[in-house]
Amino acid sequence: MKYVVCVAAMTAMAFLAACTEGARDRGVSPAGAGAVYAAPAPTVPASIDFGPPQGEPIHAVLASPPHVPPPIQRNYPARVIVDLEVIEKEMPIADGATYTFWTFGGTVPGSFIRVRQGDTVEFHLKNAPGNKMPHNIDLHSVIGPGGGAAASFTAPGHESTFTFKALHAGLYVYHCATTPVGMHIADGMYGLILVEPPQGLPKVDHEYYVMQGDFYTTGDYHAKGHQSFDMQKAIAEQPTYVLFNGSEGALTGANALTAKTGETVRLFMGNGGPSLLSSFHVIGEVFDRVWLDGFAHPQEDMQTVPVPPGSAVTVQFRTTVPGTYALVDHAIFRAFNKGALGALKVDGPENKAVYSGKLADAEYTGDHDAANPQVAAPAVNPPAAAPLTREGQIAAGKQLFDGICAACHQANGQGLPGVFPPLAKSDFLAADPRRAMSIVTHGLSGKIQVGGHEYDSMMPPLSQLTDDDVANVLTYVINSWGNPGGQFNAKEVAKARAGSAPVVVAEH
Numbered sequence: 272m273k274y275v276v277c278v279a280a281m282t283a284m285a286f287l288a289a290c291t292e293g294a295r296d297r298g299v300s301p302a303g304a305g306a307v308y309a310a311p312a313p314t315v316p317a318s319i320d321f322g323p324p325q326g327e328p329i330h331a332v333l334a335s336p337p338h339v340p341p342p343i344q345r346n347y348p349a350r351v352i353v354d355l356e357v358i359e360k361e362m363p364i365a366d367g368a369t370y371t372f373w374t375f376g377g378t379v380p381g382s383f384i385r386v387r388q389g390d391t392v393e394f395h396l397k398n399a400p401g402n403k404m405p406h407n408i409d410l411h412s413v414i415g416p417g418g419g420a421a422a423s424f425t426a427p428g429h430e431s432t433f434t435f436k437a438l439h440a441g442l443y444v445y446h447c448a449t450t451p452v453g454m455h456i457a458d459g460m461y462g463l464i465l466v467e468p469p470q471g472l473p474k475v476d477h478e479y480y481v482m483q484g485d486f487y488t489t490g491d492y493h494a495k496g497h498q499s500f501d502m503q504k505a506i507a508e509q510p511t512y513v514l515f516n517g518s519e520g521a522l523t524g525a526n527a528l529t530a531k532t533g534e535t536v537r538l539f540m541g542n543g544g545p546s547l548l549s550s551f552h553v554i555g556e557v558f559d560r561v562w563l564d565g566f567a568h569p570q571e572d573m574q575t576v577p578v579p580p581g582s583a584v585t586v587q588f589r590t591t592v593p594g595t596y597a598l599v600d601h602a603i604f605r606a607f608n609k610g611a612l613g614a615l616k617v618d619g620p621e622n623k624a625v626y627s628g629k630l631a632d633a634e635y636t637g638d639h640d641a642a643n644p645q646v647a648a649p650a651v652n653p654p655a656a657a658p659l660t661r662e663g664q665i666a667a668g669k670q671l672f673d674g675i676c677a678a679c680h681q682a683n684g685q686g687l688p689g690v691f692p693p694l695a696k697s698d699f700l701a702a703d704p705r706r707a708m709s710i711v712t713h714g715l716s717g718k719i720q721v722g723g724h725e726y727d728s729m730m731p732p733l734s735q736l737t738d739d740d741v742a743n744v745l746t747y748v749i750n751s752w753g754n755p756g757g758q759f760n761a762k763e764v765a766k767a768r769a770g771s772a773p774v775v776v777a778e779h
């Protein structure tokens with residue numbers, strides 16, 4: 272828009288000087304002589320020097336994801352001291368898999384920083400003595416060469432200090448910019464700094480901190496044990512994992528974000544990259560307001576928000592209907608096959624006028640369509656350390672069943688007549704239990720008989736499940752709902768996976 276306006280002004284050749292960022296601040300219209308520029312209700316001036324810091328210096332309160340420091344109550348610019356320590360440490364990246372992350376403050380993403388527009392930030396970057404690498408910080412809210420990178424270059428066991436004035440209000444990414452930059456970012460070195468506008472942000476019930484990143488490990492998705500950084504995969508931009516908050520499951524299950532119905536939720540969502548653009552979406556919600564980077568002009572009623580690497584958005588919505596809402600990168604294989612899945616659990620009374628839930632399931636004899644799997648839970652694995660007992664396998668398998676299989680085979684394995692065969696008291700399963708391993712890893716299609724009824728449908732291969740996952744879920748199934756009992760292990764699953772598609776002998 273601004274570009275179009277400036278082109279128009281350039282043809283008039285009179286107001287060329289107005290074609291700058293400053294046009295809005297000076298209250299000059301680039302389009303009309305002497306007219307007062309009436310910007311569309313600017314809630315925040317773009318960039319203003321608020322004068323020198325006042326009062327005593329203040330120590331910033333930092334927060335670890337998914338938490339956010341409290342809103343700022345000050346009405347004057349201050350000198351704000353930020354102490355941030357770089358820590359290189361091993362942490363889980365998925366169940367049973369670890370990675371050596373490089374962190375700002377011990378977490379991925381790094382500590383959340385919150386200041387007020389006009390504040391002078393006195394930044395202390397500390398590189399922990401046990402670390403192996405030098406690091407620095409480039410904050411996108413800094414106006415100055417490198418965003419602070421050169422000024423903050425710090426060897427292990429050292430501390431660098433520099434100051435900057437937060438001239439622009441907005442939500443900004445910070446990251447390490449030490450060579451090789453891509454590797455420092457891929458190892459988790461990014462976070463967010465919120466520069467609040469002087470009047471603050473509208474009050475909400477919940478504020479959360481979520482950041483996406485792509486990770487490149489030497490092993491495959493869900494490979495167990497310690498994983499190293501894979502430079503070739505990183506250069507090819509082919510991540511093993513795409514994650515919210517640095518590990519699979521960081522925002523699901525017991526770690527899900529929470530709210531009650533009728534509450535307002537604000538997510539500060541950033542993308543550290545290094546490479547993939549996020550198509551950020553919350554399944555089952557529409558964002559009331561979305562601010563891209565700065566807070567001047569919100570977009571309303573948005574479904575999916577593009578968040579490029581090195582950028583951040585603030586999204587806000589009101590919860591209405593109880594349930595679990597999945598946070599995803601809508602480039603959807605990343606959500607279900609690379610880990611980019613989070614959850615917001617909303618508790619409260621039903622609101623049948625807004626959402627009825629399923630009202631009826633009637634027979635339909637037209638062309639039947641393939642199954643429509645519901646949101647699958649991420650694969651839940653027991654830690655690799657000790658092999659599980661049968662009871663442990665059953666417990667782990669139940670979680671997987673509820674998250675993945677139940678979408679089709681239903682909660683108690685009873686199936687849906689004519690569409691999804693029952694796994695409860697399944698004579699088809701009992702006739703050849705070992706065959707189930709190839710069914711899960713290869714999928715199944717074609718006519719089968721279960722419990723005297725014919726099914727001619729399709730089960731997709733569930734190739735995102737590891738050998739352990741498959742062994743556990745089948746051990747659960749074979750020991751539930753009147754099935755004959757037994758046990759499966761990862762080794763035989765691996766064999767079945769390497770073998771051919773399931774053989775179904777027609778029953779007479």
Ligand SMILES: [Cu+2]
Pocket residue numbers: 373405406407447448449455460
């Ligand atoms: Cu670094």
